[in-house]
Amino acid sequence: MSTMTFGRAINAGLRKAMEEDPKVVLMGEDIGKLGGVFRITDGLQKDFGGHRVIDTPLAESAILGTAVGLAYRGYRPVCEIQFDGFIYPAFDQIVCQVAKLHYRTQGKVRMPITIRVPFGGGIGSPEHHSESPEAYFTHTSGLRVISVSNPQDAYTMIQQAIASDDPVLYFEPKRRYHTKGEVDESLDLSLAPSMETARIVTQGTDVTLVTYGPLVPTARDAAVAASDEGISVEVIDLRSLAPIDFAPIEASVRKTGRLVITHEAAQSGGLGAEIAASLTERCFNYLESAPVRVTGFDIPYPPSKLESHHLPDLDRILDGVDRAMGRPNSLSGLEG
Amino acid sequence: MLRNETGPAAGSRNERGQDLETVQLISAAGERLSHPEFDPWVADVTEAQLTGLYEDMVVIRRIDTEATHLQRQGELALWPPLLGQEASQIGSGRALREDDFVFSSYRENGVAYCRGVDLTDIIRVWRGNASSGWDPFEINMATPQVIIGAQTLHATGYAMGIQNDGADSAAIAYFGDGATSQGDVNEAMVFAASFQAPVIFFCQNNHWAISEPVGLQSHVPIANRALGFGIPSLRVDGNDVLAVLAATRIALERARTGGGPTFIEAVTYRMGPHTTADDPSRYRDANELEDWAAKDPIARVAALLQSKGLLTTELQDAVQAKADAVAKEMRAGCINLPDPAPMDVFANVYSTPNSWLDRQRENYSRYLAGFSTASEGGK
Numbered sequence: 001m002s003t004m005t006f007g008r009a010i011n012a013g014l015r016k017a018m019e020e021d022p023k024v025v026l027m028g029e030d031i032g033k034l035g036g037v038f039r040i041t042d043g044l045q046k047d048f049g050g051h052r053v054i055d056t057p058l059a060e061s062a063i064l065g066t067a068v069g070l071a072y073r074g075y076r077p078v079c080e081i082q083f084d085g086f087i088y089p090a091f092d093q094i095v096c097q098v099a100k101l102h103y104r105t106q107g108k109v110r111m112p113i114t115i116r117v118p119f120g121g122g123i124g125s126p127e128h129h130s131e132s133p134e135a136y137f138t139h140t141s142g143l144r145v146i147s148v149s150n151p152q153d154a155y156t157m158i159q160q161a162i163a164s165d166d167p168v169l170y171f172e173p174k175r176r177y178h179t180k181g182e183v184d185e186s187l188d189l190s191l192a193p194s195m196e197t198a199r200i201v202t203q204g205t206d207v208t209l210v211t212y213g214p215l216v217p218t219a220r221d222a223a224v225a226a227s228d229e230g231i232s233v234e235v236i237d238l239r240s241l242a243p244i245d246f247a248p249i250e251a252s253v254r255k256t257g258r259l260v261i262t263h264e265a266a267q268s269g270g271l272g273a274e275i276a277a278s279l280t281e282r283c284f285n286y287l288e289s290a291p292v293r294v295t296g297f298d299i300p301y302p303p304s305k306l307e308s309h310h311l312p313d314l315d316r317i318l319d320g321v322d323r324a325m326g327r328p329n330s331l332s333g334l335e336g
Numbered sequence: 337m338l339r340n341e342t343g344p345a346a347g348s349r350n351e352r353g354q355d356l357e358t359v360q361l362i363s364a365a366g367e368r369l370s371h372p373e374f375d376p377w378v379a380d381v382t383e384a385q386l387t388g389l390y391e392d393m394v395v396i397r398r399i400d401t402e403a404t405h406l407q408r409q410g411e412l413a414l415w416p417p418l419l420g421q422e423a424s425q426i427g428s429g430r431a432l433r434e435d436d437f438v439f440s441s442y443r444e445n446g447v448a449y450c451r452g453v454d455l456t457d458i459i460r461v462w463r464g465n466a467s468s469g470w471d472p473f474e475i476n477m478a479t480p481q482v483i484i485g486a487q488t489l490h491a492t493g494y495a496m497g498i499q500n501d502g503a504d505s506a507a508i509a510y511f512g513d514g515a516t517s518q519g520d521v522n523e524a525m526v527f528a529a530s531f532q533a534p535v536i537f538f539c540q541n542n543h544w545a546i547s548e549p550v551g552l553q554s555h556v557p558i559a560n561r562a563l564g565f566g567i568p569s570l571r572v573d574g575n576d577v578l579a580v581l582a583a584t585r586i587a588l589e590r591a592r593t594g595g596g597p598t599f600i601e602a603v604t605y606r607m608g609p610h611t612t613a614d615d616p617s618r619y620r621d622a623n624e625l626e627d628w629a630a631k632d633p634i635a636r637v638a639a640l641l642q643s644k645g646l647l648t649t650e651l652q653d654a655v656q657a658k659a660d661a662v663a664k665e666m667r668a669g670c671i672n673l674p675d676p677a678p679m680d681v682f683a684n685v686y687s688t689p690n691s692w693l694d695r696q697r698e699n700y701s702r703y704l705a706g707f708s709t710a711s712e713g714g715k
């Protein structure tokens with residue numbers, strides 16, 4: 001076990017994957033000498049060379065497009081998108097090519113491409129630097145989408161993503177890069193829980209609170225605060241956003257009868273809707289109140305002086321818990 | 337596998353097989369060099385106007401340093417310095433007419449100054465108050481673009497509109513060396529050439545795209561690329577305000593008279609970090625910085641003015657006073673800028689009411705009201 005930051009844990013996971021498989025190559029803007037704008041690839045070009053840690057010209061569509069070619073040639077590219085808001089020039093390659101080639105070729109061509117995306121807000125950045133675009137990708141068949149919330153998962157799941165023969169979007173909550181945690185680097189990947197499993201973070205009996213990525217620590221804090229008021233919250237970290245591991249959520253909701261989902265991304269058409277609908281289908285008779293979503297608004301990410309209003313925080317999550325519990329809340333008297 | 341040297345590949349040729357010339361009208365030492373093709377385009381520049389260009393460059397350098405200080409003092413969240421690129425921005429910005437339209441990146445605050453932007457509007461975005469600082473139609477300059485290269489298409493489309501309207505104004509797109517790798521920029525050149533749109537592609541090759549040297553983006557001088565699209569191209573010393581002014585005037589004249597697009601590569605250098613969040617010592621050599629410091633755009637005009645006997649203490653004092661006043665005004669504007677109101681997060685997403693958002697706005701307003709009742713009630 002060693003203590004390391006979230007960012008360092010991703011770095012260590014990348015290093016391990018590169019040591020174990022010479023076909024793993026990293027590609028992205030400023031990932032070489034600079035080590036990436038967040039220093040996630042710090043030192044890797046020095047140790048593995050410019051042919052394995054490739055500073056690419058400034059063109060995201062080209063990064064993903066050439067990754068497809070490298071995958072055809074037997075490589076396992078790991079592409080860094082510098083910030084969430086810069087993935088869109090590559091959207092066409094991801095959605096039309098990366099996601100569909102295996103299907104289109106009757107399984108003859110594999111696309112073991114990992115796309116690392118620092119995402120989410122809370123760091124006071126200008127526009128295009130704080131977005132949560134995950135739902136575009138969970139809506140695209142052929143892609144696996146995961147998001148990590150702590151250094152151990154960051155370390156393990158980057159390796160699992162790289163080992164996957166399917167393309168994986170790996171969403172990194174950039175505002176948590178400096179969070180420290182224990183990481184077991186000797187962990188045997190085959191014994192680690194699959195990257196497709198959700199994890200119960202805090203056990204509880206009154207409300208099931210589902211989240212992922214940057215809001216996991218916030219949800220955990222909300223559970224502590226709620227317990228002060230006598231409410232027992234079970235927090236679930238999805239880890240995998242596509243496919244979603246519904247079994248533990250279902251088991252939890254059968255126990256608590258109440259479901260709250262929180263994410264930074266906009267509400268409409270978001271993952272919260274998918275989870276609420278699926279859980280309603282799966283355990284309608286166990287629900288004691290309607291599922292509640294606590295999310296970012298349906299707005300472009302706001303200027304940084306306003307981001308605290310957009311991002312779900314402890315108070316907004318607790319308000320959502322109150323709604324699920326039928327306690328006085330901001331919408332009291334409005335809901336049926 | 338990948339080339340990593342800085343600067344365009346040595347020995348690159350243009351389509352006629354000649355080394356592409358980098359036009360200079362003022363040497364680094366401040367001598368006025370003659371150039372038969374470019375001279376006529378700046379022949380009308382009076383001594384007073386030359387002094388004006390000097391003043392502009394000093395003022396925007398001052399604006400830039402003041403903004404960097406404001407960032408260091410926690411008043412701005414971030415700032416992208418233009419230090420070293422003053423001649424490129426003033427030379428081109430001052431060539432424009434009021435009815436021309438500018439589409440820039442985040443770094444062209446010197447161009448914004450030429451357009452007459454309100455100084456507080458320059459820093460609004462960087463303080464985190466707004467996503468856009470000014471009204472684009474007030475100064476005929478689009479809101480700066482962060483998505484690398486996207487604005488080149490916007491400029492081309494705007495120019496297609498000018499053309500359809502039968503007007504004689506032009507659109508100008510500002511972008512960096514790194515941006516030339518983006519599909520958008522290349523597609524913009526295809527459209528501009530196909531439609532012979534009155535647009536200028538003004539590339540400030542400041543040698544770096546964050547940590548990536550220009551050699552990674554282009555195997556030939558960037559100006560050469562435009563030729564492949566059938567777009568006439570000029571390469572100028574971007575630290576030479578007169579050469580930049582002349583090149584921009586040549587391109588504008590072509591655009592106004594139905595001659596279509598022009599590409600200009602202004603060869604300059606980013607003397608500062610990429611933004612205040614960047615640490616260039618991780619990736620570039622201090623020697624390189626020294627070399628470029630010797631080619632400073634302001635020092636050479638000062639030397640030229642000196643040789644003409646124009647750099648009097650009077651002038652220097654006046655320019656300094658102007659720079660100080662402008663910096664003071666910007667600082668005051670920045671510090672006194674009121675924070676946006678919480679409910680502003682919902683403003684302007686759509687131009688007409690939207691039922692999804694209306695519901696979220698109402699709910700959030702009730703939520704916020706709960707806090708004031710709670711505190712009034714001493715919860």
Ligand SMILES: Cc1ncc(C[n+]2csc(CCOP(=O)(O)OP(=O)(O)O)c2C)c(N)n1
Nearest residue numbers: 086443482483484512513514515544545546
């Ligand atoms: C589509 C996109 N990808 C990546 C970025 C991140 N980024 C911001 S500035 C920059 C470098 C730009 O270099 P250049 O075009 O030379 O302009 P300069 O900053 O030197 O003025 C990068 C990679 C971005 N803003 N947009």
Ligand SMILES: [Mg+2]
Nearest residue numbers: 512513544545
């Ligand atoms: Mg540049």
